[in-house]
Amino acid sequence: MHWRYLKSWVELLWYKVASFFLFQKELSIAVIGLQNSGKTTFVRLLSGQPFEGDTVPTLGVQMDQFALGNNSIKVYDLAGQTRFQPLWERCFDKADLIVYMIDLSDVAALEESFAKLIRVIQMTNDDKIPLLIIGNKTDVIPDPPMSREYLTKYLPETLLNDYNYETIEKCKLEKTNLHQLKNVEVLSKQLGLDLRNHVLHIPLQCEDSAWGVPTEPLPLDRDVAIFTVSCKTGGFIQDVIDWIVQI
Numbered sequence: 001m002h003w004r005y006l007k008s009w010v011e012l013l014w015y016k017v018a019s020f021f022l023f024q025k026e027l028s029i030a031v032i033g034l035q036n037s038g039k040t041t042f043v044r045l046l047s048g049q050p051f052e053g054d055t056v057p058t059l060g061v062q063m064d065q066f067a068l069g070n071n072s073i074k075v076y077d078l079a080g081q082t083r084f085q086p087l088w089e090r091c092f093d094k095a096d097l098i099v100y101m102i103d104l105s106d107v108a109a110l111e112e113s114f115a116k117l118i119r120v121i122q123m124t125n126d127d128k129i130p131l132l133i134i135g136n137k138t139d140v141i142p143d144p145p146m147s148r149e150y151l152t153k154y155l156p157e158t159l160l161n162d163y164n165y166e167t168i169e170k171c172k173l174e175k176t177n178l179h180q181l182k183n184v185e186v187l188s189k190q191l192g193l194d195l196r197n198h199v200l201h202i203p204l205q206c207e208d209s210a211w212g213v214p215t216e217p218l219p220l221d222r223d224v225a226i227f228t229v230s231c232k233t234g235g236f237i238q239d240v241i242d243w244i245v246q247i
């Protein structure tokens with residue numbers, strides 16, 4: 001046997017023994033979302049590697065295992081290309097947490113990304129798998145000129161705690177108003193996710209709802225969190241990590 005293979009076997013064995021004694025819990029995470037949304041970049045950050053501007057699109061699924069705080073994390077980094085999307089659901093039964101990445105700066109892909117997320121929520125809701133929704137690439141979205149209204153209304157990028165879903169406006173998203181999505185409350189409204197009342201309002205255009213007929217809100221009996229982040233600048237990544245390790 002080549003010494004390099006022997007070395008990786010020894011490392012794996014050492015990791016398994018160390019995890020048995022050192023780690024409080026083992027967490028399997030499935031990271032999904034459309035291509036180019038930043039899934040592999042996010043996994044790299046989780047494992048302590050720096051931001052990489054030039055990444056290679058993932059093919060199929062890439063598995064990685066590392067320590068995060070006192071936890072041993074096993075990550076399934078899934079490919080976002082359409083041809084690989086059927087693989088996503090094969091990882092759901094192994095996952096203790098599903099992370100869904102959205103590229104907030106890609107206005108052309110937002111509708112597809114939102115629709116696929118809603119499908120994932122419907123598919124995994126009975127199993128109550130915790131769900132972490134990450135709006136990524138906030139650094140690419142230009143801010144409008146600073147105003148008092150902007151500062152008070154659009155700045156919160158942290159996890160929702162107490163908010164009033166009904167009073168948030170839903171708008172047609174365009175390049176010029178994308179900055180609103182940096183606010184997790186606005187993002188939750190666009191997705192139809194009322195986290196305060198734990199329900200999903202399924203939009204009419206989604207494939208599983210009859211066209212033109214409002215569907216009943218879907219009760220969410222699971223942990224759901226939404227963050228908006230920048231994997232490039234590291235903005236709010238630590239908040240995401242803190243949330244993951246507490247589940």
Ligand SMILES: Nc1nc2c(ncn2[C@@H]2O[C@H](COP(=O)(O)OP(=O)(O)OP(=O)(O)O)[C@@H](O)[C@H]2O)c(=O)[nH]1
Nearest residue numbers: 035036037038039040041055057058080137231232
């Ligand atoms: N500006 C900016 N670029 C980012 C950010 N996150 C990721 N990227 C870039 O986006 C591109 C795609 O990132 P990946 O992590 O490979 O995307 P992915 O979701 O894994 O893509 P697939 O594997 O094809 O599904 C890369 O060029 C990254 O450097 C971010 O927060 N800001």
Ligand SMILES: [Mg+2]
Nearest residue numbers: 039040057058
């Ligand atoms: Mg990838």
